Amino acid sequence: MITSKTSFLALIGNPVSHSLSPIMQNAAIKYLGLDLIYIAIPCKNEDLEIVVDSLKKMNCKGLNITIPFKQRVFHCCNEISPVAKKVKAINTLKLKDNKDWIGTNTDIDGFIYPLKNLNLMKKSSIVLGSGGAARSVIQGLINLKLSKITIISRNKNSLNALITNFENDIKIEGLLNTDIKIDSLIQETDLIVNTTPVGMNKTINDDDLPFGQSFWDTINSNTIVYDLIYSPSPTPFLKFCDKKGCMTIDGIQMLIAQGAKSLSFWTNGLEIPFEVMNDAIKKYL
Ligand code: NAP
Numbered sequence: 001m002i003t004s005k006t007s008f009l010a011l012i013g014n015p016v017s018h019s020l021s022p023i024m025q026n027a028a029i030k031y032l033g034l035d036l037i038y039i040a041i042p043c044k045n046e047d048l049e050i051v052v053d054s055l056k057k058m059n060c061k062g063l064n065i066t067i068p069f070k071q072r073v074f075h076c077c078n079e080i081s082p083v084a085k086k087v088k089a090i091n092t093l094k095l096k097d098n099k100d101w102i103g104t105n106t107d108i109d110g111f112i113y114p115l116k117n118l119n120l121m122k123k124s125s126i127v128l129g130s131g132g133a134a135r136s137v138i139q140g141l142i143n144l145k146l147s148k149i150t151i152i153s154r155n156k157n158s159l160n161a162l163i164t165n166f167e168n169d170i171k172i173e174g175l176l177n178t179d180i181k182i183d184s185l186i187q188e189t190d191l192i193v194n195t196t197p198v199g200m201n202k203t204i205n206d207d208d209l210p211f212g213q214s215f216w217d218t219i220n221s222n223t224i225v226y227d228l229i230y231s232p233s234p235t236p237f238l239k240f241c242d243k244k245g246c247m248t249i250d251g252i253q254m255l256i257a258q259g260a261k262s263l264s265f266w267t268n269g270l271e272i273p274f275e276v277m278n279d280a281i282k283k284y285l
Contacts, residue, residue: 129152199235201231
């Protein structure tokens with residue numbers, strides 16, 4: 001029950017109305033019997049600083065940060081975890097001593113969650129896209145000790161920025177999607193991760209694959225294919241790869257695992273009921 005003592009957690013982004021975080025977080029909060037609620041707060045671009053600063057003074061215990069604020073929120077924090085500094089993105093804030101925000105990033109743990117029982121050590125991988133989520137994915141692949149990462153993107157600038165960020169940590173190369181080496185790389189790779197939004201919320205056009213269907217002519221059935229998109233499930237890309245015999249993973253487990261990690265951070269290490277969050281979310285997908 002919400003009382004005058006209930007404190008709150010919130011998601012800040014623009015837009016936030018599509019987010020499943022309130023559903024899964026409130027299901028876990030209820031299960032754990034915590035005196036908390038989780039709400040989504042839409043925030044205009046020009047209001048980020050004033051909103052995040054004001055929430056410190058309002059019994060708000062923690063925040064999730066989503067598009068487009070994961071970088072901009074850095075200067076609202078007094079302390080930033082090494083992992084958030086490394087990937088240059090913050091998705092979780094926690095109030096320290098009732099006055100200062102500490103920023104961290106739980107997307108990396110979220111990404112790793114469905115991969116942690118597959119032995120990917122020394123395997124090769126391809127990451128599609130070079131935006132914000134690709135940073136957490138690359139750090140996750142480094143943590144899992146893969147041998148090599150190839151990023152394929154249409155955007156030369158963000159591709160180069162990613163290489164600069166991670167080139168000291170792993171063997172990594174960036175290719176534009178027109179590069180002729182790509183066919184043989186796709187044939188040989190162990191893991192492909194899609195971080196582009198291609199296929200998101202599409203139910204009609206099953207041909208909507210990253211970089212087009214013919215791009216995937218050489219994919220083979222031993223490759224694991226992971227699409228960060230969780231709606232629709234499966235995406236057209238995962239449907240296509242499933243037909244080719246590949247093991248496929250969608251973005252739902254990542255979504256839940258990053259949220260569970262944030263809730264654990266806010267509650268000083270409580271064990272979070274993953275299945276409760278999963279059941280809650282499945283009703284809304
Ligand atoms: P982002 O920062 O906008 O990056 C998207 C990347 O995809 C950019 O490199 C972009 O290239 C590229 N791209 C966009 N449209 C493309 C197209 N038609 N063909 C080829 N490349 C294209 O977005 P993000 O934050 O990384 O998120 C990416 C996706 O991951 C979204 O669908 C998001 O929902 C999903 N995601 C899921 C989770 C989860 O928990 N499951 C977590 C984070 C993100 P340009 O720079 O040239 O536009």
